Amino acid sequence: MTQIAILTPAADDPAYKSHWPVVLERLSKALAMVDVTTVPTAWTDHVRDASGLADYPLVLGVLTWGYYERHSDWLAATKLWGEAGVKIANPAPVLGWNSDKAYLRRLEAAGIPIPPTAWSDQVTQDEVDAAFDRFGTDTLVVKPTVSGGAWKTVKLSRGEPLTDAPDGAAMIQPFLPELVANGELSLLFFGGRFSHAVMKRATAGDFRVQVQYGGGYTHVPEPPAGAVALAERVLAAIEEPLLYARIDMVEAADGWLLMEAELVEPDFYLSQAPDGGRLFAEAVRARLSSEV
Structure with missing residues (x-):
């Protein structure tokens, strides 16, 4: 059996x-299919000293939920892991840049369609008022560029004051x-291969699709060709080698739009995967074999 580390909150x-121990159990059960065992370790224990990760043949950062609340530590950690040669997947530089949704600007410049977006260093009421007119809408969503799970995301109607603005870039x-x-469609890829798709829908009266807000998840046996094509374009626009990726998108009036390319700590929804996560496990085993 090969032992790898999984970074946790x-x-x-x-x-x-x-919640995270439940997801860890799913990951561990899948990895057991290829004779890989897991050791959970909090990512915050390795911010200033990477030696505790050095002996693992592979480290997965897939459960580092909450990193956005300690973003300066996260950036310091990913920089350290990269410099120390920690065998981490996705690559440490990816874990750094993908933790700030400003990366969407780079993907948009590469031709990837995203929702119309106004970028701000610190959101003001004037910026919000201007955005209503700019986008020709009566409802806006404001969210930090560094966040996860709809953290500090607010929905505003025209005329409603901005009372809980995100602190910093948004x-x-x-x-x-x-x-x-x-709903929001998520396509999962492991080792560059498509695994499965999940549709996430918000509960009645809410707009957030995450399970902690009552959202429900459903397996999609055959995702639309346009969605798959967009996901493949997104992956092609990312130069670094990826062990895993979750591409989240919405079908709008003009076609599919990328919401996020989740490359840090996405839930893989393995309970919705028809193979129980075998493709994920095989991608991990292939990565381990390439490191030998």
């Missing part, structure tokens, strides 16, 4: 205490009614 972070986007009507 900080030990003193209560937000995900009841995105202002028109609310996409398709997100509620049709």
Whole structure:
């Protein structure tokens, strides 16, 4: 059996205490199919000293939920892991740049369609008022560029004051009614190969699709060709080698739009994967074999 490390939330972070062990069990069960065992270790224990990760043939950063609340530590850690040669997947530089949604600007410049977005260093009421007119909408979504799981994401109607603005860089986007009507589609890739697709839908009266807000997830046996094509374009636009990727998108009036390319700590929804995560496990085994 080969033993690898999986980075988990900080030990003193209560937000995900009841959830991440469940996801870790799913990952571990899948990896057991290829004779790989896992050792959980909090990512915050390796911010200033990478020696605790040095002996592992592979480190996965897939459970570092909550990193956005300690983003300066996260960036310091990913820089250290890269310089120390930690065998981490996805690559340490990817874990750094993908932790700030400003990367969407680079993908948009490469021709990837994203929702109309106004970028701000610090959102003001004037910027919000201007965005309503710019986008021709009566509803906006404002969210930090460094966040996860809809953290500090707010939905505003025209005329409603901005009372809980994100602190620091943020995105202002028109609310996409398709997100509620049709849901957000996630396509999972392991080792560059498509694994499975999941449609996430918000509960009645909410716009957030995450399970912690009551969202529901459904396996999509045959994702639309346009969605698959967009996901493949996104992956092709990313130069670094990826062990895993979750591409989140919404079908709007003009076609599929990329919401996020989740390359840091996405839930893989392995409970929805028809193969139980075997493709993920095989990608990990292939990566381990390439390191020999």
